[in-house]
Amino acid sequence: MIPPLHWNDEAFRVDLLDQTRLPVEEHWLEIETPEAMAEAIRMLRVRGAPAIGIAAAYGVVLALRGEDAASPQQTALETIEMLAQTRPTAVNLFWALNRMREAVAAHPEVSRGALRNRLLEEARAIEAEDREAGRRLGAHGLTLFEDGMTVLTHCHAGGVATSGFGTALAPLLLAGDRGVRLRAYVDETRPLLQGSRITAWELGRAGVPATLITDSMAGHVMQQGRVDAVIVGADRIAANGDTANKIGTYTLAVLAHAHSLPFYVSAPVSTIDFDTPDGAAIVIEERASREVTHGFGRQTAPDGVAVYNPAFDVTPARLITAIITEHGVVRPPFEATLRVLRDERVAAAQ
Ligand code: MRU
Numbered sequence: 001m002i003p004p005l006h007w008n009d010e011a012f013r014v015d016l017l018d019q020t021r022l023p024v025e026e027h028w029l030e031i032e033t034p035e036a037m038a039e040a041i042r043m044l045r046v047r048g049a050p051a052i053g054i055a056a057a058y059g060v061v062l063a064l065r066g067e068d069a070a071s072p073q074q075t076a077l078e079t080i081e082m083l084a085q086t087r088p089t090a091v092n093l094f095w096a097l098n099r100m101r102e103a104v105a106a107h108p109e110v111s112r113g114a115l116r117n118r119l120l121e122e123a124r125a126i127e128a129e130d131r132e133a134g135r136r137l138g139a140h141g142l143t144l145f146e147d148g149m150t151v152l153t154h155c156h157a158g159g160v161a162t163s164g165f166g167t168a169l170a171p172l173l174l175a176g177d178r179g180v181r182l183r184a185y186v187d188e189t190r191p192l193l194q195g196s197r198i199t200a201w202e203l204g205r206a207g208v209p210a211t212l213i214t215d216s217m218a219g220h221v222m223q224q225g226r227v228d229a230v231i232v233g234a235d236r237i238a239a240n241g242d243t244a245n246k247i248g249t250y251t252l253a254v255l256a257h258a259h260s261l262p263f264y265v266s267a268p269v270s271t272i273d274f275d276t277p278d279g280a281a282i283v284i285e286e287r288a289s290r291e292v293t294h295g296f297g298r299q300t301a302p303d304g305v306a307v308y309n310p311a312f313d314v315t316p317a318r319l320i321t322a323i324i325t326e327h328g329v330v331r332p333p334f335e336a337t338l339r340v341l342r343d344e345r346v347a348a349a350q
Helices: 034-042 049-062 072-084 091-105 112-142 170-178 194-206 215-223 249-258 334-349
Strands: 005-008 013-017 028-031 150-153 183-187 210-213 229-232 236-238 243-246 263-266 312-315 322-325 328-330
Touching: 005 049, 005 112, 013 049, 028 034, 028 049, 034 049, 034 072, 049 072, 049 091, 049 112, 072 091, 072 112, 091 112, 112 170, 112 263, 112 322, 112 328, 150 215, 170 194, 183 194, 183 215, 194 210, 210 215, 215 249, 229 249, 243 249, 249 263, 249 312, 322 334, 328 334
Parallel strands: 150 183, 150 229, 183 210, 229 263, 263 322
Antiparallel strands: 005 013, 013 028, 236 243, 243 312, 322 328
């Protein structure tokens, strides 16, 4: 288990693994203010949908770190608005901030110290629930794979993208303990190389045999019969099952379809956005052109070239074989099955 951050109670701060330095350096940042947390999210020092949500929740707590004459409720709400501006696509960010907003609303009169404790409790609950979700996702995901299979994955959806267990990587990380041997092909994931820099690093640490390929090799690898399935995480799943994930995911889904391979999405229920009807309504983050033209400090494109750099794409539900959640494996038609999943959870909570 590799968590992306630790709440440091003594110092009242977040110790956060700077993911931009992986895999060469495991450097931990000391995050003491919501502004520093916002910078860390924006600059991808913490990344991956569930991890962003958890980090933002702790960021709200940090707003109440010192003493201040301002109303603590007002301070917390303003911080929530500020953190909501950091990245647009991963819905876990807004889901976690919403929980923090509800926690503030439930305590309109309490003192700064009391609100601080309540918000810390909520952030810890969000993190703990995600950890439990990861454990369950892994177990449900494993039911789809047999001993000896090889899966292809894209971007990063392991421990540091979540609270420690991962989403798409959860079955792979759990497999060894259950006596199931799985292997992985890992897409490098242009332009920021989350696959080679984070996924390959995490699988290596966990002892899961992994082979790195560049994104453009995926079709060839499938054609050669080297993979049995594709599994990816998600940044936002719309109510009809359309799924936003790292740019290049849609291409993989089309390729998987062309080669009759199952295409699985693995994500906690906090990634399903029932307020977004379909993929067309998902805001896709566009990032700086330098990520493409100056990969890791070296210029690799002519000066002034036009660049389009969307960070995510949307895979239509029709290309998804199943969505693995902590409550089980959901199959098409997702418009209906995701709703049943939600209604069952609501009923169970009552
Ligand atoms: O831009 P990033 O690195 O935050 O994008 C991450 C992804 O797209 C992941 O695949 C997704 O968040 C799944 S996280 C378990």
